[in-house]
Amino acid sequence: MGSLVWFTLLGFLTINSCAGRPHPCKSPPLLQGSLSMIGQSEDFQAIAKFNYDALEQRIHFGEFGYYQNKTFHVDALLLYKEGVMYKINRHNKTCTRKELKSSFHPLKVPHNATLLGQVVLGSMSHHGESLLVNSWAGEIPEHKAKYLLTFTKLGCIPVSCLYNSPKTGGITISFFNNIVGIVDPNVFIPPPYCTTATLEEGSNDFFSIF
Amino acid sequence: MGSLVWFTLLGFLTINSCAGRPHPCKSPPLLQGSLSMIGQSEDFQAIAKFNYDALEQRIHFGEFGYYQNKTFHVDALLLYKEGVMYKINRHNKTCTRKELKSSFHPLKVPHNATLLGQVVLGSMSHHGESLLVNSWAGEIPEHKAKYLLTFTKLGCIPVSCLYNSPKTGGITISFFNNIVGIVDPNVFIPPPYCTTATLEEGSNDFFSIF
Numbered sequence: 001m002g003s004l005v006w007f008t009l010l011g012f013l014t015i016n017s018c019a020g021r022p023h024p025c026k027s028p029p030l031l032q033g034s035l036s037m038i039g040q041s042e043d044f045q046a047i048a049k050f051n052y053d054a055l056e057q058r059i060h061f062g063e064f065g066y067y068q069n070k071t072f073h074v075d076a077l078l079l080y081k082e083g084v085m086y087k088i089n090r091h092n093k094t095c096t097r098k099e100l101k102s103s104f105h106p107l108k109v110p111h112n113a114t115l116l117g118q119v120v121l122g123s124m125s126h127h128g129e130s131l132l133v134n135s136w137a138g139e140i141p142e143h144k145a146k147y148l149l150t151f152t153k154l155g156c157i158p159v160s161c162l163y164n165s166p167k168t169g170g171i172t173i174s175f176f177n178n179i180v181g182i183v184d185p186n187v188f189i190p191p192p193y194c195t196t197a198t199l200e201e202g203s204n205d206f207f208s209i210f
Numbered sequence: 211m212g213s214l215v216w217f218t219l220l221g222f223l224t225i226n227s228c229a230g231r232p233h234p235c236k237s238p239p240l241l242q243g244s245l246s247m248i249g250q251s252e253d254f255q256a257i258a259k260f261n262y263d264a265l266e267q268r269i270h271f272g273e274f275g276y277y278q279n280k281t282f283h284v285d286a287l288l289l290y291k292e293g294v295m296y297k298i299n300r301h302n303k304t305c306t307r308k309e310l311k312s313s314f315h316p317l318k319v320p321h322n323a324t325l326l327g328q329v330v331l332g333s334m335s336h337h338g339e340s341l342l343v344n345s346w347a348g349e350i351p352e353h354k355a356k357y358l359l360t361f362t363k364l365g366c367i368p369v370s371c372l373y374n375s376p377k378t379g380g381i382t383i384s385f386f387n388n389i390v391g392i393v394d395p396n397v398f399i400p401p402p403y404c405t406t407a408t409l410e411e412g413s414n415d416f417f418s419i420f
Contacts, residue, residue: 034329038372040250040380119244121331121369122341122362125390129365131332131341152332155339159331162248162382170250172372172382180335 022118022134024109025156029054031107033178040170043068051187057081057104060187077190080104086194095194099201107158109149113138118153133159143167155180232328232344234319235366239264241317243388250380253278261397267291267314270397287400290314296404305404309411317368319359323348328363343369353377365390 030053037046046065053059057080065072075088078100085100113136122130132153139146145165151158157180161173182188240263247256256275263269267290275282285298288310295310323346332340342363349356355375361368367390371383392398 031333033333119386120388121386122343123241123243123365123367123388123390125388126365129341129362129367131339133332152339155333155336157333157339176329176331178330178333178335180333 022115022153024111024113024136025134025151026106026108027052027054027151027156027158028180029106030181031157031178032182033175035173035175037065038172039168040164040172044171048074051182052107053182053185053188054104054106056188058188077188077194079188079190084199086190086197088191088194090191093191093193095191095197097194097197097199099199108156109134109136109151110138113147113149116148121159131159140165232325232363234321234323234346235344235361236316236318237262237264237361237366237368238390239316240391241367241388242392243385245383245385247275248382249378250374250382254381258284261392262317263392263395263398264314264316266398268398287398287404289398289400294409296400296407298401298404300401303401303403305401305407307404307407307409309409318366319344319346319361320348323357323359326358331369341369350375 032049032051034047034049037044037048039045044065044067046063046067048061048063048065050062051060059078059080061074061076061078063072063074063076065074075090077086077088079085080100080103083100085098087096087098089095116135116137118132118134120130120132124130133150134153136149136151137147138149143165145163145168147164148160148162149158150160157178158175160175162170163173164170242259242261244257244259247254247258249255254275254277256273256277258271258273258275260272261270269288269290271284271286271288273282273284273286275284285300287296287298289295290310290313293310295308297306297308299305326345326347328342328344330340330342334340343360344363346359346361347357348359353375355373355378357374358370358372359368360370367388368385370385372380373383374380
């Protein structure tokens with residue numbers, strides 16, 4: 001995706017003075033919420049509930065989606081410390097267990113991201129109608145990827161992510177209904193029928209669950 | 211854009227009871243702010259400041275964008291009551307004046323839109339980190355278009371719009387830095403060199419300014 005307009009925001013938006021200039025932030029280590037993912041083309045949409053534990057480096061995803069005219073459901077548990085990823089079918093009580101080869105990436109603004117600006121979603125004209133957010137842009141040269149990230153100013157809660165790479169195309173991710181903390185830590189414990197699943201070979205990372 | 215996932219939100223999101231169920235709302239009649247527009251394909255991005263006056267049915271757009279590898283700048287004034295649209299070049303002090311054939315559409319959720327749900331952007335875990343919004347989906351059969359609209363629960367301020375039609379492709383519009391009211395009503399008065407501009411023929415509507 002062309003970055004011209006994103007970077008034009010640098011001049012367009014009101015950026016804080018140096019003293020109060022936002023710095024790349026890291027989200028709370030325990031977070032749960034929901035997200036929607038919409039692919040640029042018509043062939044991919046998904047809604048997921050997630051549980052995120054950066055302390056123990058584990059993520060749980062319960063996702064429903066639509067890809068190339070077919071629906072899919074994914075219930076995935078990624079345990080980075082153990083280097084294992086489970087795909088769980090709770091209805092059939094079956095499970096696949098795969099080696100998780102990528103390392104854990106905490107939910108944060110990359111240190112080398114460029115601040116586009118601080119903006120208000122909604123309106124500050126009346127109380128309770130606004131959310132102050134910081135927007136950041138950057139590139140990941142090894143994936144030829146560009147991203148635009150928006151996090152709340154207070155609390156560093158993710159709001160949205162626009163990601164574009166030749167491999168994935170453009171994807172818009174919106175986060176909502178986030179809560180700091182984990183309501184039920186059992187979501188990170190694989191069901192009994194998972195522990196007996198044979199470890200399958202293959203190169204797996206976060207994106208392979210989709 | 212496939213609507214399957216959008217409508218799945220109906221079951222996925224927590225919707226208020228009937229008594230407190232959100233109704234399609236109309237934005238404040240006087241509003242100014244900014245918006246970004248990103249086309250699904252790489253060839254269109256734009257940032258605009260807008261002034262919106264539903265009482266007098268007039269809109270002013272100052273927009274900078276990028277389309278098919280070329281930058282563009284648009285300064286457009288749409289006066290629906292007079293049925294005229296000006297494209298202004300303040301640098302060269304030139305102006306084009308065209309007939310505006312479409313009718314004024316107030317900023318609102320269409321009455322026949324389907325409520326997807328009420329969600330929190332950011333997090334309610336701490337004060338000042340959240341924004342309560344309602345999301346709506348619908349179709350415009352005459353344009354074969356689908357849309358997903360998000361407005362703040364309080365105040366009915368636009369937050370985002372995903373629009374997809376065969377004519378436009380997919381477009382993501384994000385609204386920010388909105389203020390209820392108009393800071394400078396002079397933005398709705400065409401500069402002197404516009405009034406002498408010859409009225410050009412042609413079918414023009416809101417989208418023709420882009």
